Amino acid sequence: MNYHIQASSIVKQDATLHIKQSNIDFGTTSKTAETLPNPAELFLGSFASCVLKNVERFSTMMKFTYTKAIIEVNATRLENPPRMENILYNLTIYSNDKKLNKELLKKNIEKFGTIYNTVKLSCTISGTISTIENV
Structure with a gap:
C-alpha cells in the first residue's frame, strides 16, 4: 500500500493537513499553541x-x-x-x-x-x- 497526504501553511499563520475529504488544522504559531494540535x-x-x-x-x-x-x-x-x-x-x-x-x-x-x-x-x-x- 502507498499513502498520500498534503499539507499547506501560510507565513505567520497555522497549517492544514489535506487528507482525502478531510482538512485538519494544526498549530505552527505560538498564538494557537493552546487551541490547535501541534x-x-x-x-x-x-x-x-x-x-x-x-x-x-x-x-x-x-x-x-x-x-x-x-x-x-x-x-x-x-x-x-x-x-x-x-x-x-x-x-x-x-x-x-x-x-x-x-x-x-x-x-x-x-x-x-x-x-x-x-x-x-x-x-x-x-x-x-x-x-x-x-x-
Missing part, C-alpha cells in the same frame, strides 16, 4: 488512530462486540535530539461480550498495527487494555 500531538493522534482502527478490525476477526473504545496516550519527549522516548497508552473498551480476549487483542494490536510497529522502532511503548461493562 505536530507531536498529531503524531500521537496517528498512534491512537492505529490502535482504534485495529480494535475495530479485530472485533470482527475475534468475533467480539463493543459499543465504544477510548484511548488515552501520554508521551515523554526528550530534548537532545528532540524525540519521543516513551509512549504509554490506556485503552478502554466498553463491552459486555465474554469473547473479548484482552490479552489476544493487545498482542494483535502490537503485531499488526502499521503505525504501532513504525513507532516501536524508535521508542518504548507500553499500554493496558481494560473493559467497562455497558449499562
Whole structure:
C-alpha cells in the first residue's frame, strides 16, 4: 500500500493537513499553541488512530462486540535530539461480550498495527487494555 497526504501553511499563520475529504488544522504559531494540535500531538493522534482502527478490525476477526473504545496516550519527549522516548497508552473498551480476549487483542494490536510497529522502532511503548461493562 502507498499513502498520500498534503499539507499547506501560510507565513505567520497555522497549517492544514489535506487528507482525502478531510482538512485538519494544526498549530505552527505560538498564538494557537493552546487551541490547535501541534505536530507531536498529531503524531500521537496517528498512534491512537492505529490502535482504534485495529480494535475495530479485530472485533470482527475475534468475533467480539463493543459499543465504544477510548484511548488515552501520554508521551515523554526528550530534548537532545528532540524525540519521543516513551509512549504509554490506556485503552478502554466498553463491552459486555465474554469473547473479548484482552490479552489476544493487545498482542494483535502490537503485531499488526502499521503505525504501532513504525513507532516501536524508535521508542518504548507500553499500554493496558481494560473493559467497562455497558449499562
